[in-house]
Amino acid sequence: TDRRFDVVTLNAVDTAATQSSLLSTNFLYTTEAFQRYFHVLRPGGVIFLTRPRPQLLRAVTAAVDALQKRGITDVGRHIVVLEDSDLLSAAIYADPLTAAQVATFEEQVRSGALDAKLVYAPGLELESNLASDYFAALRAGHLTDFEQRHRVRTDPATDDEPYFYQVEPSFFGSVAWQLLGLLLLLLVGVGIVLILVPLLRIQLPSRNRLLAGHFVYFGCLGLGFMLVEIAVMQQLSLVLGHPAYSLSVTLAGMLLAAHAAAASARDQDPRREFPAAGRARPEVPVIVVPGVL
Numbered sequence: 001t002d003r004r005f006d007v008v009t010l011n012a013v014d015t016a017a018t019q020s021s022l023l024s025t026n027f028l029y030t031t032e033a034f035q036r037y038f039h040v041l042r043p044g045g046v047i048f049l050t051r052p053r054p055q056l057l058r059a060v061t062a063a064v065d066a067l068q069k070r071g072i073t074d075v076g077r078h079i080v081v082l083e084d085s086d087l088l089s090a091a092i093y094a095d096p097l098t099a100a101q102v103a104t105f106e107e108q109v110r111s112g113a114l115d116a117k118l119v120y121a122p123g124l125e126l127e128s129n130l131a132s133d134y135f136a137a138l139r140a141g142h143l144t145d146f147e148q149r150h151r152v153r154t155d156p157a158t159d160d161e162p163y164f165y166q167v168e169p170s171f172f173g174s175v176a177w178q179l180l181g182l183l184l185l186l187l188v189g190v191g192i193v194l195i196l197v198p199l200l201r202i203q204l205p206s207r208n209r210l211l212a213g214h215f216v217y218f219g220c221l222g223l224g225f226m227l228v229e230i231a232v233m234q235q236l237s238l239v240l241g242h243p244a245y246s247l248s249v250t251l252a253g254m255l256l257a258a259h260a261a262a263a264s265a266r267d268q269d270p271r272r273e274f275p276a277a278g279r280a281r282p283e284v285p286v287i288v289v290p291g292v293l
Contacts, residue, residue: 004042010049010059024243025234026164029059030157034066038094047092054152054167056081056088057130062156063092064138076139080105081120081131088131089116097122162234229254 013028027033029049037047051059060079067075077096082089102121108114118124120131130150137146143154147169157164168175199211229250236246 003040004045005040006042006045008037008041008045008047010047024165025162025237026157027159027162027238029055029062029164030159030162031062031065031069032159034063034092035069038066038070041094043095045094048089049092050084050087050089052086053088053130055165056090057134057152057154058157058164058167060090060092060131060134061154062158063090065156067092076135077122079120079122079135080118082109082114082116083119083129084116088119099123159238225254225258 010028034047041047047063049056049059060081063079064075067078072078074096078093080091080093080097080102082091102123105114105118105121106124109116109118119126119129120135126132130152133146133150134154137143137154147154151169152167153169196215232254233243233246233250236250237243240246240249
């Protein structure tokens with residue numbers, strides 16, 4: 001848009017449903033998103049957002065990265081952070097805050113006009129907390145020590161890696177990693193019970209070699225489907241505007257296309273004969289299950 005705004009607010013723009021999975025993507029708080037927000041701000045304009053404590057810092061790191069890409073070095077002078085119970089709010093300005101503006105924030109908090117606690121403002125000496133410690137570490141270049149002490153991430157979410165809700169410093173050993181491991185074990189167990197066990201009861205010549213070849217082939221096919229699905233769903237969520245729409249369109253489209261391709265390939269080779277025991281087409285669930293999962 002060519003329009004310019006005084007305020008860009010990001011309060012209550014997503015729901016708890018979008019945060020239910022640490023593997024959910026969110027493109028509202030990436031570096032590229034903040035670059036676009038700054039682009040539409042008038043001089044002196046502000047971006048205002050409220051998030052739970054670790055998520056607010058994750059969003060602020062993206063804003064800091066966007067400011068640095070604009071050639072700003074002292075990014076701490078552009079940001080004020082307020083605390084209200086378990087929520088943190090950040091006011092991120094396009095221009096550096098003046099001493100008068102900081103004094104106004106301080107006075108508004110002291111008088112109760114702002115029902116919140118000031119936890120970071122440029123030039124003020126405040127008690128140690130997540131926000132003030134972050135900006136102190138940013139100025140000193142000690143972000144690694146800050147990550148280890150507070151167990152949070154300081155690298156920003158980007159459009160290429162929009163996993164905003166992963167706030168732990170290391171993916172391996174994080175809650176998301178444990179969730180993926182548990183899901184993998186459950187799905188492998190279901191696959192063994194529903195696919196492998198019935199196939200082992202089928203009497204075929206060279207059964208083990210035949211089953212091994214089929215499992216390797218269709219396992220790679222299913223893995224390929226999942227890798228493509230993940231990439232397509234991530235990009236389509238930008239186009240369609242919601243992860244649920246992207247999931248539905250991607251899965252339905254790929255499964256229908258795979259079915260049409262399989263039907264076409266079968267019709268092009270009518271001379272192919274299948275063993276009598278194989279007429280039940282045991283490979284069909286092997287295609288469908290990995291593709292859906």
